[in-house]
Amino acid sequence: MADAAAPPDGRPLVALRGVCKHFGAGASRVDALADIGLTVQAGETVGLRGPSGSGKSTLLNVIGCVTEPSSGWMQLDGEPVYDGRWLRSDLRRLRLFRIGFIFQTHNLLSFLDSTENVAEAMELAGVRPREARTRAVALLDYLGVGHRAAAYPGALSGGEAQRVAIARALANGPRIILADEPTAPLDSVRAGAVMDLLRRIARDQQAAVLVVTHDETIFDRFDRLISMRDGRIEGEEVFARAGGAA
Amino acid sequence: MNLALRDVRRNKLRFALTGLGVGMLLGVVIAMMGIYEGALADALRLPRAEHADLWVVQLRTFGPFAEPSRIPRDTRDLIRRMPGVAEAGAVTFQTVQAMAGGKPVRLWLEGYEPGRPGGPANLSAGHGLTESHYQIVVDASSGLRLGQTVPLGPYRDPYTVVGLTHGMVSSSGDPVAWVTLLDAQALQFTVPPALARRERSAGRVAPTTADINAVLVRVMPAAAPAAVAGEIARWKHLAAVPEAEEERYLTLFVIQKMQQQLGLFMGILITVSAVIIALIIYTLTMDKLRAIATLKLIGAPDRVIVGLIVQEALVLGASGFAIGLVLIEQVKGYFPRRVQIEPRDLAVLFVVVIIVCLLGSVLGVRAAVKIDPAEALAGG
Numbered sequence: 001m002a003d004a005a006a007p008p009d010g011r012p013l014v015a016l017r018g019v020c021k022h023f024g025a026g027a028s029r030v031d032a033l034a035d036i037g038l039t040v041q042a043g044e045t046v047g048l049r050g051p052s053g054s055g056k057s058t059l060l061n062v063i064g065c066v067t068e069p070s071s072g073w074m075q076l077d078g079e080p081v082y083d084g085r086w087l088r089s090d091l092r093r094l095r096l097f098r099i100g101f102i103f104q105t106h107n108l109l110s111f112l113d114s115t116e117n118v119a120e121a122m123e124l125a126g127v128r129p130r131e132a133r134t135r136a137v138a139l140l141d142y143l144g145v146g147h148r149a150a151a152y153p154g155a156l157s158g159g160e161a162q163r164v165a166i167a168r169a170l171a172n173g174p175r176i177i178l179a180d181e182p183t184a185p186l187d188s189v190r191a192g193a194v195m196d197l198l199r200r201i202a203r204d205q206q207a208a209v210l211v212v213t214h215d216e217t218i219f220d221r222f223d224r225l226i227s228m229r230d231g232r233i234e235g236e237e238v239f240a241r242a243g244g245a246a
Numbered sequence: 247m248n249l250a251l252r253d254v255r256r257n258k259l260r261f262a263l264t265g266l267g268v269g270m271l272l273g274v275v276i277a278m279m280g281i282y283e284g285a286l287a288d289a290l291r292l293p294r295a296e297h298a299d300l301w302v303v304q305l306r307t308f309g310p311f312a313e314p315s316r317i318p319r320d321t322r323d324l325i326r327r328m329p330g331v332a333e334a335g336a337v338t339f340q341t342v343q344a345m346a347g348g349k350p351v352r353l354w355l356e357g358y359e360p361g362r363p364g365g366p367a368n369l370s371a372g373h374g375l376t377e378s379h380y381q382i383v384v385d386a387s388s389g390l391r392l393g394q395t396v397p398l399g400p401y402r403d404p405y406t407v408v409g410l411t412h413g414m415v416s417s418s419g420d421p422v423a424w425v426t427l428l429d430a431q432a433l434q435f436t437v438p439p440a441l442a443r444r445e446r447s448a449g450r451v452a453p454t455t456a457d458i459n460a461v462l463v464r465v466m467p468a469a470a471p472a473a474v475a476g477e478i479a480r481w482k483h484l485a486a487v488p489e490a491e492e493e494r495y496l497t498l499f500v501i502q503k504m505q506q507q508l509g510l511f512m513g514i515l516i517t518v519s520a521v522i523i524a525l526i527i528y529t530l531t532m533d534k535l536r537a538i539a540t541l542k543l544i545g546a547p548d549r550v551i552v553g554l555i556v557q558e559a560l561v562l563g564a565s566g567f568a569i570g571l572v573l574i575e576q577v578k579g580y581f582p583r584r585v586q587i588e589p590r591d592l593a594v595l596f597v598v599v600i601i602v603c604l605l606g607s608v609l610g611v612r613a614a615v616k617i618d619p620a621e622a623l624a625g626g
Contacts, residue, residue: 057623066543066620095619096545107540107622109249111256116247123247124546152256168544180623 012075013175013208014040014063019072019082021058021231032058034231036072040208042175045199047219048212050228056212057180059228063210064099064178065091077175096125100169100207102179102198106161108153114140114164115149121171139167143197159190166197170205177201179211188217195221249550250557253534261562264526268562269569271522272599275515276574277581279591282508284584289417289496292356293489295367298462299471301487302334302478309485309492310339310459311417312499317484319431319456322359328477330469335362336458338430341420346396351388353423354416355398357430363462366424372409378426383409388421398425399433417500419583431456516598523566524606527559531610538614539621548615555610556603563603567596 021033033055040046048056061067062074065081074082077098081087088094095101108117118136123129140146145156145163153161162182169177179198183191195211195218202209211222219225220239227234254261293301293311302325303315322336338357343350358364360375366383372392375381382398382405384390395404405425414422425433435457437445463486465474475486487495531538538551571592578585 061620061623064543064623066618066623092542092545092547095543101543101623103540103622107536109537109540111249111253112247116252120247120249121544124544124550129247 012039013042013077014038014210015075016063017073019062019074020070021055021062021067022070031231033062033069036231036233038226038233040176040210042206042208043202044223045195045202045209045211045221047222047225048210048228049214049219049225050234053230054228055231056228058231060178060180060210060212063176064101065094096121097172098174098176100171100174100177102162102165102169102177102182104181104184106153106165108156108161108165108168110153113150113152114145114156114167117153117164118167118171121168125172136167136171139170140164143167143170158185159193162186162190162194163197166194166201170201173205175205175207177207177209179209181212181214183213183215183218191215191218192221248557249554250561253554253558254561261565265562265565265569268519268523268526268566269573271515271519272566272570272595273573274570275512275519275595276570276587276592277578277585278508278512278515279595280574280578280585280587281581281583282505283586283588283591285417285419285504286497286501287586288415288419288584289501290493291414292354292416292422293492293496295414296337296364296462297464298363299465299489300463300475300478301489301492302461302463302482303459303485303487305483305485307485308495308499309487310337311492312495315459316457317459317461319458321458321482321484322362322461324482325461325463325478328474328481330465330474330477331463332466332469333363333464335359335364335462336427336460337364337462338427338434338459340430340434341416342398342423342433344396344398346390346394349389351390351396352420353384353388354418354420355423355425355430355433357425357427357434357458359427363464366409366411366414368411368414369409370412372407374409375424375426376408379429380405381408382406382423382425383411384423385414385421386410386412387415388423400436400438405429413584415584417496427458431458516602519599520602520606523559523563523603524609526562527555527603527607527610528613530558531555531614535613535617536622539617539619542617543619543622551614552611555614556607559603559607559610560600563599563606567599 016036016038019033019036023030023032036059048059050056058067062069068086069082071084112120115133115136118139119132122132122135137146137149140149143163143166145160148156148160156164183194186194198209199221201207222239224236224238226236301309303309304317307313307315309315319336322334325331326334336359340355342353342355356364366374370386374383380403382396384407390396390407392407392410394407398405416422465471471488475488478484478486541551
């Protein structure tokens with residue numbers, strides 16, 4: 001099972017036990033997730049691989065509190081959130097403050113420029129507009145796209161758009177970052193750069209980064225790579241590296 | 247951050263074109279309202295311009311504008327001698343069709359006695375009638391010019407235009423014209439000699455040319471119009487209709503059908519506008535499904551999503567209203583009939599448009615609220 005991974009700082013930010021998710025009932029029942037046990041530590045970058053239908057995205061949705069599990073137990077950032085039922089009603093706020101999402105197709109709002117895309121996420125969390133803009137520009141600088149702060153998504157390259165999307169995911173300082181195929185639209189050089197960035201974020205901000213990917217060229221950039229099949233965790237590889245690779 | 251305004255700012259052309267479409271639709275509604283108000287103003291303009299306290303007409307009739315009224319000419323003298331009556335003037339009304347300068351001209355013709363109640367109002371050029379026959383004062387909307395002659399009557403006698411008025415039209419939109427009472431009676435009641443001979447040979451009395459349609463009465467300052475009207479009705483067996491009542495008859499009997507017609511049409515147009523606005527808002531929402539799912543996923547509350555949709559609907563409605571108003575203000579002068587846009591009507595329509603926009607956004611709001619945040623995570 002994947003729970004056995006060695007945490008870089010010993011603090012689990014994501015913990016799942018016996019999590020199941022099925023769709024339908026009777027003969028048409030599909031078990032999307034079966035008895036999933038998983039922990040991800042602060043500062044750790046974990047990859048999820050597997051064929052289509054293996055349950056990777058469903059697992060990401062469950063951890064993101066977007067899809068309710070059918071059974072099991074789940075704790076996020078030290079707080080139990082699911083134990084046979086949701087333990088808190090304001091999952092939206094949980095997502096807003098503790099989870100950052102990065103998508104396959106950046107999903108930036110096309111009518112907002114880079115700064116506004118990042119600042120909007122901060123304003124949703126109650127940050128004043130002026131302060132949100134200042135912090136958004138600083139975050140874009142940190143991610144190397146400060147020079148594109150006024151550009152709209154349509155004018156950004158794939159790599160730039162993905163960095164702006166990462167900035168938005170980091171807007172409210174989440175401890176858990178979930179990324180669904182973040183390097184899919186990028187070439188191998190840019191994909192590697194994005195992964196290095198995610199590793200740097202995990203290390204600098206002591207966040208747990210969970211990445212769904214098919215991209216074999218970035219497998220070696222994870223601390224652990226978990227393989228899934230038919231809704232189950234099939235195995236995992238642990239990549240030992242000295243001093244991290246950012 | 248106001249997402250709706252930023253979306254509008256980013257998609258200016260799209261919103262401008264959509265606003266133009268909605269604006270044209272609302273422009274038609276504003277035009278309908280203006281046409282009704284214009285027709286009402288036109289219909290009331292002539293009776294108001296006469297400055298009469300009472301309209302004396304044939305018994306059990308509602309006045310010369312609502313239905314035919316025929317009374318003897320000496321009625322005016324009888325009325326004039328009654329207590330409380332300051333002035334009385336005999337008038338006739340009829341519609342005439344003529345050809346002038348090779349073009350057809352349709353006129354609402356009033357015959358009056360110069361120096362007595364009745365006659366042209368809003369004279370903008372020339373002068374009133376100075377001779378007993380063959381002079382005419384017409385409204386400028388007829389297209390006739392000073393000095394031009396208009397052939398009228400069974401013998402096509404030439405009437406010379408000596409005066410022009412401004413803005414005087416009948417309830418049906420025909421320009422008003424004035425001739426002397428004698429000329430008007432001749433035009434209305436004279437029959438060709440052959441027809442008169444046939445009538446006489448058949449033992450029937452030839453039509454008299456001494457009838458009139460109404461007597462306009464101005465009462466003395468100390469007299470009450472209602473009391474004078476009561477006396478006229480009691481002793482002269484005539485109907486004496488107060489000015490306000492005459493206006494009410496006009497509105498009720500002559501304009502009401504038009505009001506109903508335009509009202510129904512406006513209702514249909516507003517319903518169509520509501521459906522179109524709802525479809526536009528729904529389509530705009532559908533175009534933003536992924537953005538809305540993303541917003542929900544990153545933690546935006548429903549009020550942010552609802553605000554985005556409702557505010558865009560309101561921007562669309564308000565800009566459409568403004569565009570429609572500007573369009574109609576630019577083209578209203580080209581309508582064949584008066585288009586009179588009243589601030590009161592505009593205020594009511596604006597409120598209706600806002601309500602329509604709020605209702606129209608319900609469909610989009612429903613779709614947006616139902617969107618599963620997980621849609622944002624779906625590959626795309």
